[in-house]
Every structure is written in structure tokens, then in C-alpha cells.
Amino acid sequence: MxxxxxxxxxxxxxxxxxxxxxxxxxxxxxxxxxxxxxxxxxxxxxxxxxxxxxxxxxxxxxxxxxxxxxxxxxxxxxxxxxxxxxxGPFVARDLALVKVAGEGEKRVEALRLADVFRARVVDSTRSSFVFELTGTADKLNAFIDLMSELGLVEVARTGAAALARGGQGLEDAPHP
Structure with missing residues (x-):
């Protein structure tokens, strides 16, 4: 069937x-x-x-x-x-750590894009960054795609953390 x-x-x-x-x-x-x-x-x-x-x-x-x-x-x-x-409506967020290696213009562009995506630099060396980024899976995918052109080294991601919107928690909601 x-x-x-x-x-x-x-x-x-x-x-x-x-x-x-x-x-x-x-x-x-x-x-x-x-x-x-x-x-x-x-x-x-x-x-x-x-x-x-x-x-x-x-x-x-x-x-x-x-x-x-x-x-x-x-x-x-x-x-x-x-x-x-x-x-009903809910909020979901993923987290990604994104390591990018690059020098010169690629390094500057990676930092500029990170700012646009509100990614934070959580580690930096002379030749690489590790960015921390939270948001929807689509937002993380878009950032990772852009970084792949600028020297993406590796990515570590969480799954979605999600909560229903409003004042009631899952344990408080009536059981069907």
C-alpha cells in the first residue's frame, strides 16, 4: 500500500x-x-x-x-x-561552528559576510577564523555556502532546538 x-x-x-x-x-x-x-x-x-x-x-x-x-x-x-x-507557531534555532581559512581579500570578505549574518568570531589565528552562528537551518546553509567560496575548512552543527511560542510550556499543555 x-x-x-x-x-x-x-x-x-x-x-x-x-x-x-x-x-x-x-x-x-x-x-x-x-x-x-x-x-x-x-x-x-x-x-x-x-x-x-x-x-x-x-x-x-x-x-x-x-x-x-x-x-x-x-x-x-x-x-x-x-x-x-x-x-502552532514555534521558534527553532540551530547552531554552527564554521572554520574558514584565508588571507588578504578572502579574509576581509569572510569577516564582512560574518557581520551580515551576525556570526561571531569565537577563535582567530593569522590564517583562520572560527565563526559561531545561530539561526534557522536555511540561514546556516546560506552562510556555509558562501564560506565555501572563501576557504571553508570544516563545519560542526547542532540539530534544531525548538519551543512553542506563547506562555505555556510543553509540560503544561493539555495532553491530547
């Missing part, structure tokens, strides 16, 4: 217990069913260290996304699952 509907990109956030093996179970759910993970970010979300937020960017038809959410919600260490893409 062929799945119907367009492939859409979704940002899914889950509150989970912060304990060994939880991330492996979440990843196992995706890999075992052939779902792709475009971006994955996990970090403690409270000072007690008891809970973590897992943010996954994935793609699929509406039916596939619903299956992913339902299967995530059934995992025992998962407390809450939200599809930020469907639930």
Missing part, C-alpha cells in the same frame, strides 16, 4: 526521563521503522536533571508523522510528545 499525501518536514519535541538508554530507544523507534531523522537535539531541561527534551526534525506524509508521534508517546520514559509544526 502506497502512502498518500505530500512529504512534509515536522519538528517534534518530547519530554523524556533523563536516564541511560532513553535516547537509544527513541532512535531505535525511528531506525526500526525506516523513519529518517534530519536533526536530533537532546539536553537536560531542568536543574534537577530528571528530565530531558528531545527535539527531532523528520519528514513524512501526514500518516507517517502521526505514526511517529503515537509510537513515541507509547515509549515508557516519554512523558509528553508535541508536533510543534502542527501545534
Amino acid at each position: 502506497k502512502e498518500q499525501g505530500p512529504i512534509q518536514r515536522h519538528t517534534i519535541s518530547a519530554i523524556v526521563d533523563n536516564e541511560a538508554g532513553v535516547l537509544a530507544r527513541v532512535i531505535g523507534l525511528f531506525s526500526g521503522r525506516g523513519y529518517n531523522i534530519e536533526s536530533l537535539t537532546v539536553a537536560e531541561m531542568d536543574v534537577s536533571g530528571k528530565r530531558s527534551r528531545v527535539t527531532v526534525v523528520t519528514s513524512g506524509t501526514r500518516m507517517v508523522i502521526e505514526q511517529i508521534k503515537a509510537q513515541l508517546d507509547r515509549l515508557v520514559p516519554v512523558h509528553r510528545v508535541a508536533d510543534l509544526t502542527m501545534d
Whole structure:
């Protein structure tokens, strides 16, 4: 049976217990069913260290996304699952560290473009820079593309960190 509907990109956030093996179970759910993970970010979300937020960017038809959410919600260490893409407006940001080597005009141009993109220089030598840049994945991709012409050496990126807009947190929202 062929799945119907367009492939859409979704940002899914889950509150989970912060304990060994939880991330492996979440990843196992995706890999075992052939779902792709475009971006994955996990970090403690409270000072007690008891809970973590897992943010996954994935793609699929509406039916596939619903299956992913339902299967995530059934995992025992998962407390809450939200599809930020469907639930309303949200804010998402990625982080990139971008190393660029160059001298002369290429060095000046790299600094000029970094200023335009609001990238910060976090390390500098006579022949290279490491820029720190936050923003949407598209913004980071555009910056990296431009730096590739000016001496891009390497890139390290995080996945998306995302929160719903408004005054309510994921743990406070009514459970469907």
C-alpha cells in the first residue's frame, strides 16, 4: 500500500526521563521503522536533571508523522510528545561552528559576510577564523555556502532546538 499525501518536514519535541538508554530507544523507534531523522537535539531541561527534551526534525506524509508521534508517546520514559509544526507557531534555532581559512581579500570578505549574518568570531589565528552562528537551518546553509567560496575548512552543527511560542510550556499543555 502506497502512502498518500505530500512529504512534509515536522519538528517534534518530547519530554523524556533523563536516564541511560532513553535516547537509544527513541532512535531505535525511528531506525526500526525506516523513519529518517534530519536533526536530533537532546539536553537536560531542568536543574534537577530528571528530565530531558528531545527535539527531532523528520519528514513524512501526514500518516507517517502521526505514526511517529503515537509510537513515541507509547515509549515508557516519554512523558509528553508535541508536533510543534502542527501545534502552532514555534521558534527553532540551530547552531554552527564554521572554520574558514584565508588571507588578504578572502579574509576581509569572510569577516564582512560574518557581520551580515551576525556570526561571531569565537577563535582567530593569522590564517583562520572560527565563526559561531545561530539561526534557522536555511540561514546556516546560506552562510556555509558562501564560506565555501572563501576557504571553508570544516563545519560542526547542532540539530534544531525548538519551543512553542506563547506562555505555556510543553509540560503544561493539555495532553491530547
